[in-house]
Amino acid sequence: MDAKHSEVPAGGGISARAVELVVAACLMAGALVVIWSNYTIGAGWAADGPEAGYFPLRVGAIILVCSLAVAWQALRGGERKTFATWQQLKQVSVILAPLTVYVGLIGVLGVYLASSIFIVGFMVAIGKSAWWRALLIGLGINVVLFWIFEIQFRVPLPKGPIEAALGY
Known part of the structure; x- marks a missing residue:
């Protein structure tokens, strides 16, 4: 057995990939809520400066991009690590x-x-x-x-x- 598959215990458990995908999905959902709610209150630049949702919307966008990267990495990773038995x-x-x-x-x-x-x-x-x-x-x-x-x-x-x- 090679090193990639040596970390799977005999009793089974939940895979690290599954946990990473669930966490990425939760972060995506939260990021989308942040983006939408701040877009609705105003996330642009007004004459007197940034609107109330300007910075939070951008933080939500960063979280969304990072959660997509986590999901992509989890989906393309070949390792079969067990997160917990x-x-x-x-x-x-x-x-x-x-x-x-x-x-x-x-x-x-x-x-x-x-x-x-x-x-x-x-x-x-x-x-x-x-x-x-x-x-x-x-x-x-x-x-x-x-x-x-x-x-x-x-x-x-x-x-x-x-x-x-x-x-x-």
Whole structure:
């Protein structure tokens, strides 16, 4: 087996080419949104200088050209590298799935309650801690964080129903 094909593991996985094409497509979509939105607000040169969308449109165009170059390189590349094995992706999803739920809960429950749930869940599910210890630590950390940010520094963070019931 030659060096080009030696990096593909036996268990399989997702190819680097597929990841590069997905990233290029996402960047292209974002660049097209930037180009279109800035074109609609005005991206030319007015009598008093550049319009509001002048520079952002050009940045979007640069990103579009670069994403096309990434896609072209991925399509014409002959290497069969594996970006990540299925086992590695499974390990990432163990963290990514709860983290996604956590971010979604922040808007509904507020940052403190969502963080408490996140910490308790991880300590019990991943760390195999006793539920009472996880609950004490999860709540304790967030009570301290509430005291620091809301009371001492007066930095408003997203709040939920518990903070509203307490008058914050």
